[in-house]
Amino acid sequence: MEKRAKASSLLFSGSDWNFQTLSRTYDAIETVALDDLKLDVYPNQMEIISSEQMLDAYASIGMPLMYQHWSFGKHFIHEEHLYRKGRRGLAYELVINSNPCIVYLMEENTMALQALVTAHAAFGHNHFFKNNYLFQQWTDAGAILNYMEFAKTYIARCEERHGIAAVEQILDAAHALMDQAVFRYRRPPRLSSEKERDRIRERLEYEEQSFSDLWRTLPRRKESITPSEAEREAQERKKFLNLPEENLLYFLEKNSLILEPWQRELVRIVRIVAQYFYPQRQTKVMNEGCATFVHYTILNTLFDQGKVGEGTMLEVLQSHANVVFQPNFDDPRYSGLNPYALGFALMQDIERICMKPTSEDRDWFPDFAGNGDWRATLIDAWANHRDESFLRQYLSPALIRKFRLFVLADEPDDSHYKVASIHDERGYDKVRSAIANSYDVGANRPDIQVADVDLLGDRHLRLQHMVQNGVVLAEAGRQATLRHVRRLWGYNVSLAGVDAESGNQLYEVSADETAN
Structure with missing residues (x-):
């Protein structure tokens, strides 16, 4: 009798699961998470996906809505090849920093794993996303899904209107500069798909009405100019353009003289995606540590309460030990x-x-x-x-x-x-x-900033890399990257490496030397 009573108190037994079992287990996990651990989470949206859908999510950097780009397909084929050959396993879950928080569970998981990843993602990661100051400051969980839907639709329309090759050319260049496309100290504006559409319409209308070869009609700088006058002009234009600027894509979006309105919008979309993922890069240890501690604590609490059996705990602890x-x-x-x-x-x-x-x-x-x-x-x-x-x-x-x-x-x-x-x-x-x-x-990301540009002169864009501890950029990488900058800027681009301690210039390379 005692054995029967104990079995009836279990949330589940065996490896098979159904939606009733998932729901019952979710409720028990939620009670421990909120009442015992005092976690504060977004509402959860749980979705069951196949291994192929998980691979697809990998390829589109984990977003449920994402614009199309050839690199995502390439990534999908690579991951699928490794998975089919048995060289790499798939994550048991995937979680999106959004409100509601979207949690993907693999349909191949056993019920023990479904319980583990529910505690891990739906409550551990969810709590961290909602409460960590970096995510509060730099991301808007309530707006990101609407914005990505807007971005996907907008880019698809651009492909129809301007051609896939033209769109890919801008996206390729912007993707190459994503690591230099974040604000580290300034807080970006909140996202709103409604405001985005209004802003784009106003921008397009304004630029269509006001565009002319404006920059060619501006007065040229005097040919003869003293060094002090040149220095004063440089200081004034740097102040006007808010230089130096750490966010390279932001500068190109706002100041490039060759980009059309739709191209600027593509650059902006890539920049916003880069900014959205920046907090995750800064909190990998904390985020995973929080989620792992939460799932370990919750499952052990349920075991102590007699709601999870010994067989389940053995499987949970084996997976936990592997992680x-x-x-x-x-x-x-x-x-x-x-x-x-x-x-x-x-x-x-x-x-x-x-x-x-x-x-x-x-x-x-x-x-x-x-x-x-x-x-x-x-x-x-x-x-x-x-x-x-x-x-x-x-x-x-x-x-x-x-x-x-x-x-x-x-x-x-x-x-x-x-x-x-x-x-x-x-x-x-x-x-x-x-x-x-x-x-x-x-500190570990290369410190590259827009140092100077003379929009009324030769429009030469000067970038500066502050070299820390003598670590310079790889020659092949910096030259390839400069070509992407030149593609978005349209004029000569150069990069100077400057020693952060002494101020001595170590090297300078120009996109002119690397242009195809």
Whole structure:
């Protein structure tokens, strides 16, 4: 009798599932997530998809609505080939930062996996998307789907009107510059598909009415000009154009003299997509760590409540162990720190420090060590940090020892590496600082800005790369990229590499030298 009662209290048994089972399990997971963990989430929209649909979602960078481009098809074929050959598995789920939050579940998943990924995506990722300050500042979850629908329709109309080749030429150039198409410090305007349509109509009407060869009729600068006058002119035009400008696509969209209105709109669409994904690049460890900790905690809570059986937990823990597996540095499978492993370990470590701190923990984390409220501590951390600041503030000596982290000194003049710091009393600070710096997307991305352009003169666009630690851009890559910039600008483009410390110019290359 007792066995029968226990079996009847389970949410499910076996690997098969149906929509009633999914709904019943979702409700139980939601109760733990909201009442116990105190998570705050967008409404969820759960969708079941096939493996081919998952591959398609991979190809279109995870968006349910996306414009067409040849690169997405190429990506689809590549991923499908690896999947069919058994060289790569597919994600169990995919989640969209939108309101409602869209969660894709693979129809091939067992019921145990459906429970795991529901907790992971529908509540872990969902809470992080809704509450982290970067996503609140830089994305609009309520408007992104409408905007992508607008973008898809707009680009399709452009293809009908101007031809696929003409559209692809602009998209190819814009895609090549996506890494240099984000604002890191300024907050972009909120998206609205209605406002977008009104804005485009007004822009088209204005440019059609006012367009003439305006720039050819403007007075030319005097041929003879003193150095002081030239410097004053340069300062004035930089101030007028808000230079230097870090967002290259934004500058080209607003100031290119050759782009037609529809081409500017294509550039803007690519720029907005790049900005939408920028917070995800800065929070990979935190986001995955949050979702993994949430699914682990919720499933264990349901097991303790007798709602999930031992067989289910064995399958869940096997999948969980695979996700958080971290190969050693000398393992052939090692490709860096696994964000799932590091993120999950950080969340568990914070829980430990809140509940059972050591004297070392109290020295390092006096603000929350032993406070007894790990839920509030984690929720606060998830809301107010990105990977770099989170690691700098919460990575403990205990975790540094557990992962056996160390720092390599990589000097360009040396023929071999040196171990500069290890996981000991003298090395903790240096190890923590080094790993935090490695997750600083802004510092690790090439700092390339629009430095100057004379719209009334030769219209030569001058870009500047601030070289950090002697790391210059690869020659082939910078030349290919300059060709894309020139395609959108229409006039000569040059890139100068300047040492960030000394200010000395290291190199300069012009698109004229690389143009086909």
